Amino acid sequence: MLESWRWFGPQDPVTLSHARQAGATGVVTALHHIYDGRVWTPEDVAERMAIIRQAGMVWAVCESIPVNSAIKLRNKDWRRYVDAWKESLANLGKGGVPVVCYNFMPVVDWTRTNLLYPMEAGGLALRFDMAEFVAYDVFVLKRKGAEGQYGQEILAAAKRRLEAMTEEQILRLEVNIIAGLPGGEDSHTREGIRREIGLYDDLSDGDMRANLVEFLREVVPVAAENGVRLAIHPDDPPFSLFGLPRVVSKTEDIETILASVDHEANGITLCAGSYGSRHGNDVVSMARRFADRIQFAHLRNVTKEADWSFTESDHLGGDVDMVALISFLRREERRRAAAGRSDQVIPMRPDHGHLLIDDQSKKVNPGYSCIGRLKGLAELRGVIAAVDKFETGLQ
Known part of the structure; x- marks a missing residue:
């Protein structure tokens, strides 16, 4: 190789x-x-x-x-x-x-919610946490129709997660998800990503x-x-x-x-x-x-x-x-x-x-x-x- x-x-x-x-x-x-x-x-x-x-x-x-x-x-x-x-x-x-x-991939390239997740041995890893992502999608971005796309269990977990976060932590989560990671094509603002997502509303798989x-x-x-x-x-x-x-x-x-x-x-x-x-x-x-x-x-x-x-x-x-x-x-x-x-x-x-x-x-x-x-x-x-x-x- x-x-x-x-x-x-x-x-x-x-x-x-x-x-x-x-x-x-x-x-x-x-x-x-x-x-x-x-x-x-x-x-x-x-x-x-x-x-x-x-x-x-x-x-x-x-x-x-x-x-x-x-x-x-x-x-x-x-x-x-x-x-x-x-x-x-x-x-x-x-x-x-x-x-x-x-x-x-449409709108967002590779996506993680945490870029500095602590590992047991002391290193820091990349992580995608579903509860954190749903918390951002439903309760921060407030994407139209988002809540109906998730089950009650993950919605409840997402709400609990968000309530435990500071404003600084919420902002960091948003930056991690939508500001763009290395090699990605786009970086978005909150309003900008709402507009981009909306362009795909009528596009099925x-x-x-x-x-x-x-x-x-x-x-x-x-x-x-x-x-x-x-x-x-x-x-x-x-x-x-x-x-x-x-x-x-x-x-x-x-x-x-x-x-x-x-x-x-x-x-x-x-x-x-x-x-x-x-x-x-x-x-x-x-x-x-x-x-x-x-x-x-x-x-x-x-x-x-x-x-x-x-x-x-x-x-x-x-x-x-x-x-x-x-x-x-x-x-x-x-x-x-x-x-x-x-x-x-x-x-x-x-x-x-x-x-x-x-x-x-x-x-x-x-x-x-x-x-x-x-x-x-x-x-x-x-x-x-x-x-x-x-x-x-x-x-």
């Missing part, structure tokens, strides 16, 4: 030098300073590629070209944004980027799925023509937020995506933490089922709770059997090598990490501190070495 590291560009407090010291050789990045729908020009791509190569690394994956809301809604601006997306995709391919990860399929029909041929493998990222968390459609959350969703444009350039990002956050998803079984189309792997872990809350665990802890997953991915790589496939090495990254040691006193991107990811990558590397030794006899 190609050990990679997410990097948010020259402004990232965790540098490419840090990534190299952690043992990564691949870089997962995007042109985060150009997130307004403009085309990423060949010059833009070449500039970022030169920085990465100068650091002695390879640009393994672009994560992500933002998918504008106009594309998800398929409104009057759809064609303009789709054409720009296709041009950026082509320029990435021509510039030597082999994989493009992207997502189709089926409508959203149809819009995704139309998008794929446009972009997959461009990817294939330019030597790029597309890797759609799952919804995070993989269930509805704010009553919005979610169409990349479970096995049936992946089946629809891959069947809609049945081409090897149309693939998935296997995010163990995202898929693992949904009750009923067996991540290892999903990897086996869609092995041929796994273009990229996010290796992180979560511990789920009965009310659909979850905490990001140690990389080798939590509900996902990470050893079994890595063992399967290494077998898939060997199968691809035997078949002579050009994509026989799957890029992976240690997705997220706990905030540890002196990183706790530094300004870092939530989930993307240095030491927590270094620890995670080292653990994953150890599993890979053990799997190789005992399954193939490699020394």
